[in-house]
Structures are given as C-alpha cells and as structure tokens.
Amino acid sequence: MSTSNGQTLDLAALERYLAEHLPGFRGPLQATKYKGGQSNPTYQLDAASGRCVLRRKPPGQLLASAHAVEREYRVLQALQHSAVPVAAPLLLCEDSAVIGSAFYLMDHVPGRVYWDPALPELDAQQRGRIYLGAVDTLIALARLDTAAAGLADYGRPGNYFARQIARWSEQYRASETAPIAAMDALIRHLPAAAPPDDGRSALVHGDFRLDNLMWSGQGELLAVVDWELSTLGHPLADLGYFCMALRLPRNPVLPGLAGLDRAELGIPSEAALLARFGEATGLDPGADWPFHLAFHFFRLAAIAQGVMKRALQGNASNEQALAAGRMAGTIAQMGQEVLGG
Numbered sequence: 001m002s003t004s005n006g007q008t009l010d011l012a013a014l015e016r017y018l019a020e021h022l023p024g025f026r027g028p029l030q031a032t033k034y035k036g037g038q039s040n041p042t043y044q045l046d047a048a049s050g051r052c053v054l055r056r057k058p059p060g061q062l063l064a065s066a067h068a069v070e071r072e073y074r075v076l077q078a079l080q081h082s083a084v085p086v087a088a089p090l091l092l093c094e095d096s097a098v099i100g101s102a103f104y105l106m107d108h109v110p111g112r113v114y115w116d117p118a119l120p121e122l123d124a125q126q127r128g129r130i131y132l133g134a135v136d137t138l139i140a141l142a143r144l145d146t147a148a149a150g151l152a153d154y155g156r157p158g159n160y161f162a163r164q165i166a167r168w169s170e171q172y173r174a175s176e177t178a179p180i181a182a183m184d185a186l187i188r189h190l191p192a193a194a195p196p197d198d199g200r201s202a203l204v205h206g207d208f209r210l211d212n213l214m215w216s217g218q219g220e221l222l223a224v225v226d227w228e229l230s231t232l233g234h235p236l237a238d239l240g241y242f243c244m245a246l247r248l249p250r251n252p253v254l255p256g257l258a259g260l261d262r263a264e265l266g267i268p269s270e271a272a273l274l275a276r277f278g279e280a281t282g283l284d285p286g287a288d289w290p291f292h293l294a295f296h297f298f299r300l301a302a303i304a305q306g307v308m309k310r311a312l313q314g315n316a317s318n319e320q321a322l323a324a325g326r327m328a329g330t331i332a333q334m335g336q337e338v339l340g341g
Helices: 011-021 069-079 124-143 160-175 181-193 237-246 270-281 286-313 321-325 328-339
Strands: 029-033 042-047 050-056 089-093 103-107 202-204 213-215 221-224 231-233
Touching: 011 029, 011 089, 050 069, 069 089, 069 103, 124 202, 124 213, 124 221, 124 237, 124 270, 160 181, 160 231, 160 237, 160 286, 181 286, 181 328, 237 270, 237 286, 286 321, 286 328
Parallel strands: none
Antiparallel strands: 029 042, 042 050, 050 103, 089 103, 202 231, 213 221
8 A cells, every 4th residue: 555655565465464463363454554654654453353443653764753653552551440531552562674664453433534623523512512622621631540541651750841942952952953933932032931830740742632532423532642752741732732733723734723713613712621620639830831831832833743744755744734833933933922031
C-alpha cells in the first residue's frame, strides 16, 4: 500500500507477521490510512478476523525521543479499566525490519471524531455536553493514581514546566527552518514566568484536543487517542493546552474558536471550564493562567515547526503538514501576546 506522500505499508510482510504473532488473526489484509495524524501514520486494518488500528513511527530520520509508539502502547495498557477510556492494545512490534518502523495494534473503536471545535454538526445542548465531557476526562486524568496504574516511572518527577520549556526549545532549534522572532522571545521569557513547582504530578496526555477524542452518537466519550506526547507532569498542563486550542484562529489546519460567539453556540466559557476542573481537583491556576496559555502556544508552535521540517524532508504523515508548519509563527505570536511580551 502506498500513500500520497510516499510512505508505504508492506501488507504482505505485515500479514505474515500478524499471522504468527496476533492470536486469532486471519487474512487477507487490507489497510486504509486515516487522514489525521501529522506525526505517527495511522491505518485502519481490515482482515477476515476483524478490524483493528495500526500506528507506526514515520520513516526517515527522526528527532530523539519523538514518535514513541512504544510509550503510547504502554499507556493504553495502563489505562485499561480506568476512568479514562482508551482503545484496547493488541500487539506491539519494536522490530523495524517488519514494515520499516516500530508499530502497534489497538482495537478499533467505532466512534465519531469532531475535527472542527465549533461542532457545526451538533446543536447547542450537544456541544455543551461534549465540552463538559472533555473536561470531566481531564479531571479523571488528574485524579488517576499513576503508581497504581504502573506508570510511576513514566516521567521524571518535579519541575515539569521548566523541563518542558527546555525540551521544546531544543526540539524547536533542531527543526528550525527560518527565524521566528516570537519564538525567540518565548524561549527567553517563559522560564522566568513559570510558577514554582508545587509537587503535583499526573499523567499528561500532551495533545488533549477534540480531534483526539472519539464519541458515541449520544455524546459519550469512547476513547482518548494519540498518546505519543504523554508523560508524567503537572495536572494543569492538559487543561492549559485544551483551552489554548480554543483560542486559535479559524482555519482548516489547526482550527480554533477565535471570533465565534461561544455562548450562542452552547460552548461553555473558559471560566466555566476552569471552574468545573478546579472544583473537582482543587487546582486553580489563578494569576498563572497567562503562563499556562503562553507555554502551550510555544509548545504547539514548536510542534508545528517540527511538522514543517519533516514535510520539507518528505517524510511528514499528513498532506496538510506544510500548511500546519507555516502556522508556527502565528501560534508563537499568540503566545507572546498572552504572556504580555
């Protein structure tokens, strides 16, 4: 199977491997690449034995620690039977010789993905239920006992934001293709703006937005997907990212809600989302909220720049990779403005 950007999936080799390692598997095998996934290519696999989903590392030279499908698989295992819904993990293959990169299989969840955070296909009441359901899942993540889930060593303890700023500054510099003044400013000012570490730790998804959530037709959250950027960190991190995404401009690549009347749409205000999270967890960002937003604008801009670099190298997963990469400057500018720089 070939995709439009040159990535290939050797179905014959994959079928032979699954016949040997996946209990109950029966071919023949067909694969369909999902349109999403700027980072790790994702495919729906259909076989005589049933349907599942494959996620793989992309081909080509990769940044250190990026595209960690092995970590994704570990999280799926850890969250089985937790209050955070995920697809069931089926198989991990770390042998890149099989299809050219490491991959894993998970159960297919027949849910609905909403690509536009304005939710134009729903009514106001349904929109409100989706947004409150998303925040309730963030609450469940904040409450998760990571040690009991077997994730006590899933990340380094303490100083989450300081470490993340340093890490994404390095990742940005490694994928920089042209100077972005706003990113330079954020790299300079974010470390001093970070609040003191309070010792709180939780499993952080790292890319918690609506299009990484799968829903039933009745508005029940069926699965949180794309755990590639997950780690142990501060429980406010995913909340800041989720709310940052709502502020992005309306665009077809990384769509946000800027300029829309959220009240008319039935989408809860940012203050209401923060209050719901705070009442359930005891966490209130208070005066540090501008930092949380600016940090995530910075981080998203660094991610977008990485997508741009991979697109220029010819090994990005999605056809819109270049368009997403070109937004790095706009996103960084929003971060600089919310930080007050």
